[in-house]
Amino acid sequence: MNVMVAFAICMCLLLILLLIGIPLPYCFAGALIFLVATCNVPVRSLFVWGYSQMISTSLLAVPMFVIAGNLIAESGMAEKLVGLARVFVGKIKGALGVIVVVICGIMGAISGSAFTGIAALGGIMIPELRKEGYSRGFATSLVTCSSILGSLIPPSVPLIIYGWATGTSILAGFLSTVVPGILTIITFSVLNIVYARKYANAPVVEETVAEEKPKSKKKVIIESIPALMMPVIILGGIYGGIFTATEAASVCAVLAILLGIFVYRRLKAKNTLNMLRSTASSIGSIFMMIFFCLLLSQAMTQLQIPQMLVNVFLGFTDNKYVVLLMVNVFLLFVGMIVNDTTAIMLCAPLLLPLINAYGISPVHFAAIMVVNLSAGCLTPPYASVLYFGMKIGHAEFGEMMKNTAVFLLIGYLPIVLLTTYIEPISMALPRLFGLV
Amino acid sequence: GCANSGQNASGETKSGKRIWKFAHTRAEGTDNDKLANEFADKLTSQMDNLQINIYPNNQLGDYTVVQECAGMGEIQLMLGSMSPSVNSTLSVQIAPYLATSWDEAMALYNSNDGMVYQYVSGQLKKENIKLLAVIPKYFGAIMTTKPAKNIETPGAKKGLKIRVPQQKAFEEFGTAIGFSTTPLPTSDTFTALQTGVVDGVSGGGAEQYWNDYGELCKYLYCTKTHMECHWIYMSMDTWKTLSAEEKQIVQKSAKEIEDEAFKLAKSNEKKYIKLFKEKGVEVYEPGNKVIDDYRDYVRKKVWPKIGSEYGSVWGKLSKKIQNQ
């Protein structure tokens, strides 16, 4: 069979398996079985290669950040940050929503993935927002959507994976999504204020503060200092040359354990063990997917499919922007059906030769991929963070989708387009730091 | 038709057309890439029904993976470093200070009667691999981002932390000549260097440093730490399918590539040092006296500690070298 035809059928097969609802690792395995059978890819050497990739130190960032993220969520750190923010801006209308967005950004500077924000803030902030008159759907969407700042603000697992898969500088990649991340904080905050002014009709509640036993401002500030130090230690450590991004995650986990046990006293033997057990399942489900995804992408490399794709595109157009538009649409689509890490593993090796052929910088492409794919955890059918948010906020799919669509279309899509077509938005910072 | 249809693991299709995978570890356009292409052209032009697909830049996996896959017969040709993961004694070929001049290197590594070559070739047979040629690269150097102290004195503290390859011999060596060492895989070295986790890199040479860490390099110490060679080898499964005449074609072509590689390596030695200098890198090129000091010091202090890693060949090899 012609390799390109086999590739096309393989992709269709993958889509069918995904959409009928077969677990993702088996979907990739199915597509791989098809390629192996029709184009004679030797399997044992794929496994040998796969093993060597799975044990790489960069990939280790993923489980480390999953553990760290869950520990941060359990440790009570987010609550202290909220307490601090309230001391300063507690009574302005819509301010609570802005606090949510900003603290998601701060959590993003500690954690590597989009899960931490919603996991750490959802439980405490959604009820608080409700008390201020936010609808359940909007409150849950706000926290859930802001959660993607975890991927945009460094450190970031998707960017580590991109750097690893393409040999691009991870530090440069980190910096490339900072500006899009800050823009996202701004647009989401503005959307929130507009909403709060228009629809959040309950009176500005003072009882919320009164309900709890009042703490002195001084105590609140002191309690929040250790949590505030975390981003400083993590980012300072990474850019100061004390540890690599992967090591940052484990340092972060250890700090979260220490804070959780000794300072905030929220980590007890029982909840920690339960958390670790569910962590095992989440790591496993991610890595089975990654493993078969890696094998599939390597089978394509062996068949020299990426080069063939470049030739197809070059024959079709020599306009960089047309290609970027197609890449945008393609990535948004891929983001709908798989998570960011998997999508990068599958698509980065496939698209990188194309990007090179059109003279786009790999660091710029890092930002394009991550900004595009970060929305993927909010777009069904596979919308991990969205579903998780629904569970925490007890929100219905319908009310969730309506509000999330507003955030994505009005708040986020412009940022995706700006990042894709205006190069300095992603490249200015890496250039400033001399990393490109 | 399909380029790969009906192809079995050792690269033969039902129609008799052979398609070989030829892996190498360097980027497109590098010297290794050119040599690989040249070798592939020589073979395809002289042998019937043969197509060779070249996979540069570790596309099929790093040298450890490819060597294992070649042994399985699932990759047919390779140009790259030698992996000691199945047979740890193979790292003897990269032991520090085996040779400090091109003549010495030629004598040890050439495919006619080089002692190292013959040992490697014999051992590879056990891994189901046919060694075809040696591709000498360069004498090893140490590259740093900060100046090293006391560089003229082998045993003195250098005040820097450098990355060493994950081999005990390199750790012993790095420590013995006064660096503090951190073993890191090649894949993590760039980031570690960029962030200052380490101040320098050992285990490579000017050419590799130029390609991999060119923008980060500030100081280059050309102390000829080791002789680095790459190798061309073929899966034994594939070798066995060749006719006697084809075997001769393969070996003759490999030899031609090897001779060319020796000349290339010699001329490259100056080329990359010049490139570094033009970029403003401070290059330390010690005289013979200092090189000899390093050589004697390492042979005396480090060799006794690492000999056990290499098995029985070490006794013969070290005796032969020291008697010269």
Added chain:
Amino acid sequence: MKVLGEKIERFLDIVGNVCEVICSILALFMVFLVTLQVILRFFNMPLFGIEELLTFPTIWVYFLGGACAAYTNSHIECGLVKAVSKNKHAVQITEIICNIGASALAIYVFDWAVQYSIHSLEIGKKSAVLGIPMPIGELAILTGLTLMCVYTLVGTVKNIVKFKEKWEEGGNRS
């Protein structure tokens, strides 16, 4: 038959729980090992071979974790029918089709893992720095994929039995 089924189920429960606990311990161990190395390096005395040692618990966490995910049924899927359709029967039938498909694929992949493991044992590599036999890590793939396969098959059988019972119930009523 039913007793045997229950026994098997209880056994698999125990195995699943053990996997979860092993993964938890290994994961914590990894976190501390990485942090330890950072601290040691900061004081200029990194331990040689920690990175290599780390690869062994890592691969086991990944693949045993995969088994855990199959045990707790938390492998990610994104079926359209389940998300869209309100028809219970349609959802159930799609689920069974998925179960059967996944089982077939799991068995196919299991066969690959067996081939790979045989190769791994035959070649008997050792790790570069510490000389740890590589099959200790490489057999994690077979172990994980085998357990995943078992849990997928058991899940399929359970679903079919459940469906059959409901079907017969429905038939009796009419």
